[in-house]
Amino acid sequence: MKIGNDIYYVGVNDHQIDLFEGQYVVPNGMSYNSYVIMDEKIAVMDTVDANFKDEWLENVAKVLDGAKPDYLVVQHMEPDHAANIENFMKAYPDTTVVANTKTFTMMGNFFRNLNLDGKKLVVANGDSLTLGKHVLTFVFAPMVHWPEVMVTYDSTDKVLFSADGFGKFGALDVEEDWDCEARRYYIGIVGKYGAQVQKLLKAAATLDIQTICPLHGPILTENLGHYLEKYDIWSSYKVESEGVVIAYTSVYGNTKKAVELLAQKLEEKGCPKVTVFDLARDDMAKAVEDAFRYGKLVLATITYNGDIFPFMRTYIENLTERSYQNRTIGLIENGSWAPAAARIMQGMFEKSKNITWLENNVKITSSLSEANEAEIEAMAEELCK
Ligand code: FEO
16 A cells, blocks of 8 residues: 555454453454655665564565665564564665664563674654655654654654554454544553553644654544644544443343433433443443543442442542543442441542532442432432523
């Protein structure tokens, strides 16, 4: 695949993967993108996951068509992109590796036997590399998603090679909506680093960008304002859509009954969107994604071993470690004796910024009572205000 005049896609699709980064289900697989810029000097942009060494080297060789690459630009050292640096250097030993100081340190730690003496070009933030027609400028983007990350701007074709930024789950041979899987990817993987993404967006705003080439997901060529706007919303923790997320755990179905009644009442009252997650069974990453997408969240769980049910603890930790903020939260607790779940859940958000707590919460003692039904009605009313 050709992008612009001299840029070629040489990435791969992964349909074998069970869990991306060891935890995310990816029903439509994953792509690891890599690019070759054919100019007077030839640059290869990043490598791919270890399992795709042969396919990737073949893709690169086809584009090179007998030519020798001059540079391997390494924007990110995470092994989904960097695993084949040593294999590439074995195939093309005269290549110069272009990276920053942090990247070279990590490279030494990942590849203990790789000797790059005389084959390193260390770049600083803002440095440029001229390939001929193409001039590449390196912009450091620490913590988007690791500290060594840099993105690369090609001012000739106005292409931003954006590393993990603007990436998504899903292989490129599967058609699917960008927003949902890009949001689940962003919130899950980069969600904690909103401030750093904001910084990168500010730097990007000074550039004339016509194409975004990320390391995962499709190359973006049209309507770039849409993607930039989504990234701005996500990285500033703003509410993207009006709606209520109800996340629950239920052992014997009594807490679930409360959740179902609440969802029904919200729908009856015309709530724009209600999504319900059983945290023991549904995709945790999707439940986390939706909590960041919508403005209101109801958490329903039981008191368990003097704490809360483990899946709920994990869920709340997933939110707070990603800087969950600027949202409204309601609580449904169930306890057959000494209920403590509401207090514990609220306490877990102690350091979260700008949380509005509902006045109407629900306290169940074993099974739903008439009083609980009235509490749920009041909670629905308050959520719909
Ligand atoms: Fe796709 Fe942070 O690696």
